[in-house]
Amino acid sequence: MKKVALICCPNEKKSGFNFVKDIDKESQLFKLSIDYAKKIADEVFVLTKTYGLIKEIDYTSSYDEEIIFRNEIENRLWSLAILEQLNNFTDIHKDEFVILADKNYYRNYAKFLKNVDTPIGNISTEEKINYLRKELNEDEKEKTSYGEKLHILFNSMKKYNYTNFDEIPFTNGIYVVIDKKEKYKDMNRIVSIGTNNEDNKLIVRLKKHYKNGSKDSSFLRKNIGKSILSYNEHDYLYIWNINFNDKINQSKYGELRDMEVEESLDYKISKYMKERFEFICFEVEELKERSRLKEGLISTICHDKDFQCSSTWLGKYSPVEEIKNSNMWVVKGMDKNQLSEEEFRRVITLCVKSNEERKEYGTV
Template structure:
């Protein structure tokens, strides 16, 4: 448990340390590896924090989603969307423009929601995100809990004295003053007084521990009743060829149960993912 006198800086340190145990993702990550509901934390090359003199990657954005089941779409909208589908992209694009030319005439239109965009800026934002940003995430199923934790996380990191941006941080050129002052690519909640509570930190600790890299495992999904390797013949080929002789519905039921239990995949997503190997038995990667 966290002592009641735990300072805000200590709370922020605990969050950063717990997130370090989680897998780190980027634009190449398959959506099947991500939860369907959760909170995500972006990191940016060159940005670090120094809690207790330990250099760690600094959280530069905290975000979630309102619509249940929309986590993967939100991540995709950041890496591959437009400034109208992602406020994150809008912040980045504005900063890139202001760094080159503070008086860029396109800036006003760029910052206006639902106004037509500029393809060359979108391409620059996409390149920046793909080359210099990564993220970690924790699964949180309940919408109200997601939104509450998001606010408390943003407020805590924004107020942490050890999480200040570097002089070269792109966000120093952001059009949004709250981005520049907070050191986060966030606007909402950076001035909130609702910082993380002891209970919230314990909750995040449990979620991070349950999904840490050390606790991830590989589960083999059964696809036939027997596997009989034959010399140099690929075992996978035997599995595939034996399918026509073994029609056991209970194996499909087990496969669905394992997909549902050990991952966040929807049934149709799981079947599509694994069936691609059934159709291409020699393609294992």
């Protein structure tokens, strides 16, 4: 006989978190449930609507989905499939089952299991979290960090890339660059944060990052290029560092440029960015607020002890120490004040507002 734990997967991350507490609950309850299940059970499974039972060791955030049953028949059919899987993976007559989910996710199959415990089935989310913390003796443990909350929030929002920047419904704001091949706690990792310093130029600013030949107008392009050259120990790095938007530099050093090398490098930079980067954006009208929130976001994320780059991240080869040390494509903001609680809530509010679907109404 063994003990088996069943956990309901978290809802699919969606746009429109109304309060920061929703992010707290979304992440904390699932994490605590997993930790508790591992502590008390021999096997742990995650309940999903589409795939049924997923072994905890095979589970990733890609399985997250909102489990909603349109009617009782749909619930019963799903429950029948769960029971069939349990019958394959366990001994439903002898094993002991602990179900960490709401009653709606077990009521139609639990009655067929011989030994069942549902310790959090009929209590509020807040009470669930408190119960699990108490059982794990985690009352005093550190709460979810702002860095993790920001990753949850930004990974939940509408994504933009070089193909659809014109769909951004505002012209002033902050953009967050997410790298699809870098991970932070199973989420795509934030690798840069920027804004438009000229009013109404947000979309123009983003497009410059993908324009070949614009390395001196795009911090991202220039520094990704530096890292590629440094990785290859290419002696063109010295020339690439020169700002040729400066007319004096253009006059003094223009003849040193090798456009064939730059064209090849531009191609590699664009390919790297297109394959890896997605952007989320939220509207911030005033430049002063944009600048403060940008530096606060950078500092908050960089000071998160769990925020690390992978061993293959290109920025590790940057000749710029700030980039290597920050694990981001940034050189400023890391030493600024981190977001206050008020500022963090302000970011949440701005993100929710910016991510709401904007409907166009015809004339009446």
